[in-house]
Structures are given as C-alpha cells and as structure tokens.
Amino acid sequence: MKSKALIAMSGGVDSSVAAAQMMDLGYDCVGATMKLFHRGTCAPHAGVCGSPDDMEDARRAAAAFGMPHEVFDFSERFGDEVIARFVRAYERGATPNPCVDCNRYLKFGALFSRAKALGCDLVATGHYARVEFDEKAGRYLLKKAVDEAKDQSYFLFFLSQEQLSRTVFPLGGMTKPQVRAVAQSLGLLNAEKRDSQDICFVQNGRYADFIEQYTGHPCQEGHFVDRAGKVLGAHKGIIHYTVGQRRGLGLSLHRPYFVCAVDPATHTVTLGDEDDLLSSTLTAKSINLIALDSIELPMRLKAKVRYRQAEQWATVTQTDDDTLQVVFDEPLRAIAKGQALVLYDGDIVIGGGTIQ
Numbered sequence: 001m002k003s004k005a006l007i008a009m010s011g012g013v014d015s016s017v018a019a020a021q022m023m024d025l026g027y028d029c030v031g032a033t034m035k036l037f038h039r040g041t042c043a044p045h046a047g048v049c050g051s052p053d054d055m056e057d058a059r060r061a062a063a064a065f066g067m068p069h070e071v072f073d074f075s076e077r078f079g080d081e082v083i084a085r086f087v088r089a090y091e092r093g094a095t096p097n098p099c100v101d102c103n104r105y106l107k108f109g110a111l112f113s114r115a116k117a118l119g120c121d122l123v124a125t126g127h128y129a130r131v132e133f134d135e136k137a138g139r140y141l142l143k144k145a146v147d148e149a150k151d152q153s154y155f156l157f158f159l160s161q162e163q164l165s166r167t168v169f170p171l172g173g174m175t176k177p178q179v180r181a182v183a184q185s186l187g188l189l190n191a192e193k194r195d196s197q198d199i200c201f202v203q204n205g206r207y208a209d210f211i212e213q214y215t216g217h218p219c220q221e222g223h224f225v226d227r228a229g230k231v232l233g234a235h236k237g238i239i240h241y242t243v244g245q246r247r248g249l250g251l252s253l254h255r256p257y258f259v260c261a262v263d264p265a266t267h268t269v270t271l272g273d274e275d276d277l278l279s280s281t282l283t284a285k286s287i288n289l290i291a292l293d294s295i296e297l298p299m300r301l302k303a304k305v306r307y308r309q310a311e312q313w314a315t316v317t318q319t320d321d322d323t324l325q326v327v328f329d330e331p332l333r334a335i336a337k338g339q340a341l342v343l344y345d346g347d348i349v350i351g352g353g354t355i356q
Contacts, residue, residue, distance in 0.1 A: 002028040005122040006115040009033050011054030013190050014126030016061040017179045021170035022124050023065055031062035031069040038075040057190045074110050081105035083201055087211050090239045093262035094338030098199055104158045122168050129153045130172035131164050140164035142290050144347040147175040154307050157342045157352030158288045208240040222267030238262045241269050244334030278331035284324045284341040284353030291350045302344045305335050324353055
C-alpha cells in the first residue's frame with residue numbers, strides 16, 4: 001500500500017509544485033487548504049496568503065493533478081493563536097512574528113492533527129527547508145534549503161522530533177527558478193504568481209490601525225523620553241512604535257532619534273542615538289532544541305534575530321530548561337523583544353526561542 005500524504009496547498013506556486021513532486025514520488029496524496037478568515041475578522045487582500053483567489057488557485061492545482069482537495073476551516077484557531085497573539089505582543093511592547101505562530105499552531109498544529117485523522121502518514125509543505133535523519137545521533141535534523149535566498153528554516157525552529165519524522169519539504173533541494181520552471185512545464189496557472197508579501201491580516205502594513213480596529217479602542221497615548229528620562233514630546237500609543245524605528249515619530253528635533261525601548265507599564269517610548277540600538281547580548285525563552293537535547297556547555301554557533309538579518313557568530317549558553325543566554329562577537333542593531341532567535345551550526349538548525 002502506498003504511503004498517504006497530506007499536502008498543504010496555499011494556492012501559490014511553491015505548494016503546487018510540492019504537491020506535484022509528492023505525486024511523482026508515488027504517494028497517495030490529498031490536498032488541503034486552510035481557511036483562516038471568516039466574517040468578523042479582517043479579510044485578506046490580494047497578494048497575501050489566505051485570499052479567496054489563493055483558495056481557488058489551490059483547488060485548481062489539485063484538480064490538475066487529479067488529487068482530492070479539502071478545505072479546513074481553521075479561522076477560529078487562527079484568530080486565537082495568531083491574530084490575538086499578535087495584538088497582545090504589540091500591547092506588551094514586543095515585536096511579534098505571526099508567521100512563526102501560524103506555522104507552529106496552524107500548519108504544524110491543527111493541520112497535522114487533521115492529517116492524523118485522515119490516516120495520512122506524512123505532511124508535505126512548500127517550505128524551503130530540508131529534513132534529514134542523522135543515523136549516528138538518532139535524531140531528525142532541520143536544515144537550510146539549498147536556495148539560501150529563499151530558505152525558511154528560521155520560521156520552523158519549533159518543530160519537534162515527532163513532527164520532523166512526519167514532515168516532507170519537497171522543495172528543499174530546489175531553487176526558486178527551478179520551481180517556477182517545473183510549474184511552467186506542468187502548465188500550472190500559478191506558475192508566475194508572485195510570492196505572498198506582508199502579514200496577511202494587516203492592510204498596507206498599518207499594524208496600529210489593525211490593532212485599534214481589533215480591540216475596538218484607541219491605544220493610550222504617552223510620552224517620548226530620552227535615555228535620561230527627559231520628556232521629548234507626546235506619542236500616539238506604544239503600538240505605533242518598534243525598536244529601531246526612525247520614521248513616523250511625528251517629532252521635530254534637532255537631530256535624528258531612534259526608538260530604543262517601549263515600556264507598556266509607563267506608556268513611554270525611549271528614544272536615543274543609533275549607537276544606543278547596539279547590543280551584544282540577549283536572553284531567549286520558550287526554547288526548542290532540535291539537533292540535541294540540551295546545550296550542556298557553551299557553544300559557538302551562528303545566530304539570527306530577524307528573518308532578513310544575516311547570521312552572526314555568538315557564544316550560546318543554556319542557563320535552565322527554558323532559557324538561552326547569547327553573547328555576540330559583535331554588537332547587533334535593534335534586537336527586538338518578541339522576535340525569534342534561531343541558532344545554526346552550518347546549515348543545521350540547532351534550535352531557537354523567543355527573544356525576551
């Protein structure tokens with residue numbers, strides 16, 4: 001009997017080609033698309049994941065392969081686990097990463113559970129990453145994709161051994177041009193479809209407007225202060241600002257200022273020089289280690305603190321079951337509370353956590 005695989009199909013070219021690859025490998029495949037929005041939540045707009053056009057594109061791709069296709073309504077869980085977490089993080093003065101939460105709680109949470117219920121042995125997605133089994137260590141490893149420009153391992157640091165044992169990333173060894181070429185050869189209508197951009201539930205990147213709409217009330221105003229505590233002016237509410245921000249402060253000052261800290265307790269936003277954004281240390285919690293059970297001794301690893309930032313050499317110490325202390329060789333700019341810390345040894349993801 002052929003192994004059965006659930007294919008997460010978003011309607012984009014990547015997940016469509018992943019589905020085709022799994023069919024070619026001989027799996028008994030069923031396509032699955034997650035419905036993430038309902039009336040009463042902010043509807044997704046064109047060009048982002050989860051739009052109505054995406055769902056139709058996923059259905060068409062599955063039909064082209066002769067593959068059964070299911071739509072699962074996960075809108076309530078998406079609201080609770082992704083949107084609500086996003087809002088609460090901003091209200092706490094943090095800079096959240098909702099794509100990590102969507103992967104953790106929806107694609108590799110709710111969708112995994114549905115795959116089990118359908119009797120599927122594996123779940124395949126269009127992520128650019130790789131899974132390998134290390135015979136010597138007896139562990140599944142998460143590795144970077146061959147196409148480092150598209151690598152998405154940063155968003156997957158939370159995966160468990162059980163999840164990795166049942167996950168396939170068919171695009172991990174391909175480049176984006178190769179994926180589009182396969183889609184064209186298959187005659188897929190989404191072969192040239194552009195990649196999703198921005199956060200799917202936020203229109204035009206206006207996070208604060210979305211949060212105020214979601215909560216039903218404006219954010220409490222407060223003061224900009226310098227690092228000595230001197231008041232520099234009034235601000236519109238802490239949800240409008242994130243560490244490292246320079247533009248959009250609404251102040252006329254004699255020199256450039258940058259957001260260095262956001263304090264929800266006092267409703268203050270601390271401004272400073274660009275050099276004040278530099279930091280050589282961070283603490284991360286809610287950690288997950290993939291390549292090993294624990295970090296017994298300080299390790300020399302490369303660390304990434306934002307998806308689009310380059311990895312940097314650091315010394316990593318695990319101080320308890322759920323805490324990592326990281327000391328960088330060179331100071332980093334604008335390390336933001338709430339973002340993901342991900343640790344690498346070459347192309348192997350050691351693990352990660354949430355920056356505190």
